[in-house]
Amino acid sequence: MSRSNNDQVLPLGSLMPWLCLVAFVGLLGLCYVNMTQKLKTDGDLCRELEQKVRDLEEKIQVASGEIIRMTARPALERRREEGFIKMMPVTDMRLVRLRPQSASAALSADHAEVMP
Amino acid sequence: MSPGPHRRAGFVCIVLALVLSAYSARLVHLQVGKHEEYARVAADTTAKRNPVRAERGKIVDVNGEILADNVPIYKIVVDSKVRTDVQRTKLADILARCLSLPVGQITERLATKRPYVVMQKNVSAEIATKLKTELAEAKLRGVTFEPEPKRNYPNDNMLAHVLGFLDHEGRGIQGVEMMMEPYLRGEDGFVYTERDRTGREIVAYRSVERPARNGMTVQLTVDMGLQDIVERELDDSYKRLNPNMITAVFVRPRTGEVLAMATRPAFNPNDHANAPIETTKNRAIVDMFEPGSTFKLVVVSAALNEQAVTAEQKFNCENGNFFYGGKSLHDVHKYGELSVHDILVKSSNIGCAKIGLHLGADTFYEYIRRFGFGDRSGLGLPGEIPGLVHPVHQWSGLSITRVTMGQEVAVTPLQSVMSMSVIASGGNMMLPKIVHSVRDQQGHEVLSFHPQVVRRVISEETAAKIGEALRGVVSEDGTAPLAAISGYPVAGKTGTAQKPNPAGGYLTGQYVVSFAGYFPADDPEVAGIILVDNPRTPGTSTYGGTIAGPIFSRIGAAMARHLDLPARQDETEGTTIAQVPPANKPDGDLN
Numbered sequence: 001m002s003r004s005n006n007d008q009v010l011p012l013g014s015l016m017p018w019l020c021l022v023a024f025v026g027l028l029g030l031c032y033v034n035m036t037q038k039l040k041t042d043g044d045l046c047r048e049l050e051q052k053v054r055d056l057e058e059k060i061q062v063a064s065g066e067i068i069r070m071t072a073r074p075a076l077e078r079r080r081e082e083g084f085i086k087m088m089p090v091t092d093m094r095l096v097r098l099r100p101q102s103a104s105a106a107l108s109a110d111h112a113e114v115m116p
Numbered sequence: 117m118s119p120g121p122h123r124r125a126g127f128v129c130i131v132l133a134l135v136l137s138a139y140s141a142r143l144v145h146l147q148v149g150k151h152e153e154y155a156r157v158a159a160d161t162t163a164k165r166n167p168v169r170a171e172r173g174k175i176v177d178v179n180g181e182i183l184a185d186n187v188p189i190y191k192i193v194v195d196s197k198v199r200t201d202v203q204r205t206k207l208a209d210i211l212a213r214c215l216s217l218p219v220g221q222i223t224e225r226l227a228t229k230r231p232y233v234v235m236q237k238n239v240s241a242e243i244a245t246k247l248k249t250e251l252a253e254a255k256l257r258g259v260t261f262e263p264e265p266k267r268n269y270p271n272d273n274m275l276a277h278v279l280g281f282l283d284h285e286g287r288g289i290q291g292v293e294m295m296m297e298p299y300l301r302g303e304d305g306f307v308y309t310e311r312d313r314t315g316r317e318i319v320a321y322r323s324v325e326r327p328a329r330n331g332m333t334v335q336l337t338v339d340m341g342l343q344d345i346v347e348r349e350l351d352d353s354y355k356r357l358n359p360n361m362i363t364a365v366f367v368r369p370r371t372g373e374v375l376a377m378a379t380r381p382a383f384n385p386n387d388h389a390n391a392p393i394e395t396t397k398n399r400a401i402v403d404m405f406e407p408g409s410t411f412k413l414v415v416v417s418a419a420l421n422e423q424a425v426t427a428e429q430k431f432n433c434e435n436g437n438f439f440y441g442g443k444s445l446h447d448v449h450k451y452g453e454l455s456v457h458d459i460l461v462k463s464s465n466i467g468c469a470k471i472g473l474h475l476g477a478d479t480f481y482e483y484i485r486r487f488g489f490g491d492r493s494g495l496g497l498p499g500e501i502p503g504l505v506h507p508v509h510q511w512s513g514l515s516i517t518r519v520t521m522g523q524e525v526a527v528t529p530l531q532s533v534m535s536m537s538v539i540a541s542g543g544n545m546m547l548p549k550i551v552h553s554v555r556d557q558q559g560h561e562v563l564s565f566h567p568q569v570v571r572r573v574i575s576e577e578t579a580a581k582i583g584e585a586l587r588g589v590v591s592e593d594g595t596a597p598l599a600a601i602s603g604y605p606v607a608g609k610t611g612t613a614q615k616p617n618p619a620g621g622y623l624t625g626q627y628v629v630s631f632a633g634y635f636p637a638d639d640p641e642v643a644g645i646i647l648v649d650n651p652r653t654p655g656t657s658t659y660g661g662t663i664a665g666p667i668f669s670r671i672g673a674a675m676a677r678h679l680d681l682p683a684r685q686d687e688t689e690g691t692t693i694a695q696v697p698p699a700n701k702p703d704g705d706l707n
Contacts, residue, residue, distance in 0.1 A: 039319075040318070040320065042320075044319070047319055058188050061186070062188060062241040064185075065188075068268070069268075069270055071270075074271060097680065
C-alpha cells in the first residue's frame, strides 16, 4: 500500500460520532424551527377561532337583545295597537287550573262584565 | 533598556484581561443586578395586560321576564399614524358613510397622526358590522372596535323606579341596580399577552390568564303582569286626575313580597340623563305624607289588643264637634254614640281621638312603632326614609287627638301598605322584600329570600276584629264602597289628609288622598295602597274613598283575574258574582 493511497482514506470511524452530533444538532435545529413555526400558526389559528367565537357571541347577544326588544311589553302593545297582533280571550274551558275552582264560581273571561 | 517581547505580551494580556473583565462585570451587573428592571422594560414593550370585561347580570321578574340586560355597543378607534394619503382618504370615505359623520371632520382627526383617535362612541352592533365588512373589502387595517356594553331596559319606563339605572362607569346608582350591585357587577378577568414587532399577539407566549366572572341574575318578586295592570291604571288616572304625583304599592301580605310598585310621573331609564330629577324618585319609599285616616287602624288595633276597649264599646262622638285642649275637633259627618267597630267604619276623628285618650300616649306610641312607622321597612332599596314619628315627650297636649287621625306623623306609602298587611296576615309584621333570588351563570341559586316575620304586632284575634271593621269600610255603610271588587270581599281604609303648608298649617283645597286595603278579605292574597297627591277634580268631592278607592277596585279586579283567584258567592243574593272588569282594555290585554 502506497503512502498516497493511505492519505485519501477518510477516518470515518473516528469522525462518525462528530458527524452524528452535527446531524443531531442540525435535526434539533430544524425541529425547533418547525415547532416554533407550528406554534405560531397554531397561535394564529387559535386567535382566529377566538375572534370567531367572540363575533358569534356578539351576534347572539345582538339577536337576543333584538328579541327582548321586540317582545317587551311596550313593543307588543304598540304592535297590538297597530293591528299586527290581536289578543283573543281565553275561555275558562281551555284553562288548566292549578287550583280547583267551584263550578258555580267559574266564569269565562269573555263573559266578564264591565264595572261601572 | 527596552522591555523584552515576553513582558510586552504580558502587558497586552493584562490590559486585555482588564478590559474584558470590565465588560464582564458590566454584563453581570446588567444581567444579575439590574435583571428585574430590564426585564420589566422588556415586558412593557412586548407584553400587555388585556382586561376581559365581565358582563353585568340580568334582572328578571318572578316569572323570568327580562327587565334589564346588556346590548353590545362599540367605540370606534382609529390608528392614524401609519397611513398614506390615499389610504386616509379611502378610510375617511368609509367612516363618513357608515358613521354618518362629515368627511371633513374625519379627515381632520386622521391628520393628527396619533395612534389612538376615538372616531365615535355608542355605535350600534348593526353599524359596526357594516363598517367591519366595508373595511375588510377595502383591505384597510388599523380600525379597532372596542366593545362597551350598554344597559338596556326593554320595558322603558315600566318599573323604572324599582330597577334604577347605572352611572357612566356602569355602577348602579339607584333602585335594584344599586341595591344588588355586588351581585350584578361580576368580576373582570385579564390575560397577559406578548406581541411581535408588528403588534400581533404571540399566542404561544400567553401567560397568566383569569377568565371574567359575569354578574349574576337577580330575580325580583315583582310580577310584570300585575305591574302592567298597575301602571296602565296609574297612567289613566294620572291623565284624568292631573295630580302632583300618584303612587301604588301592592304586596303579598303573608310573605311580604312586593308584587307591583309604580309611581307617576315616571321616567325612561334608557334615557335617565335627560329625565327631570324629580321624576326619577321612587315615591313609594322616598316620599312621606301625612297618612290621614288610614292611620286610624293603629289606635283602634292598639286599644283592642291592649284590651283597653272592646269592639262593641261605645264612645260619644259629640255630634261632630269635640272641644279638647282649647281647640275643636270635627268629623265630616255628625255622629252620636258609635261603637269602636263603627268608629273605624265611619272613620270618626272624634271617636279615634277618644280611643287614643283612653289608651294613653305611651302605649299608642309603642304601637305606632310596632306597626313599623318611624323605621325603615327593611326592603333594601336605596334611599328609603323612615318617615317621621315624634317621640311622646315632643308631643303637645293636642297631639294625642291629632296623631290618632294621622296628623303630626309622616309615613311612606310602603309603610302604610305594610301596616295594612299586619291586619291581613293575622297580626304579623312581615319583612318586605323585592328580591326573590340570585342565580349564577349556570343557573344555580346563590341566594334566596324567604318570608321573614319581623315581629308580632297584634294578636290574631285583634287582627280578625280589625279586619271585620275594615270590611265594613268597603260597604255601603262605610267610606269606601267604590273600592269594592265584584266577586271578592275587600277590606281597607280610606285616607284624606290636607297637605301641610311649608309655612305652617295646612293648604286649603289641597289633599293627599289614599286607600289602603287587601283582598280577598277572608283569605288575603294581595294588599295594596293607592296614594294620590293633590288630585284636581273640579266639581267632585276629593276623598280617599271617591278618588283612590275606585282605582284600587279596578286594579284589584284585574289582579284577581291575573292571579286566577276563585270568586266568592254573593252572600246577599246567593248567586255567582264573578264579574271581573277588563280594566280599560277594550281588545284584551297582555296579561
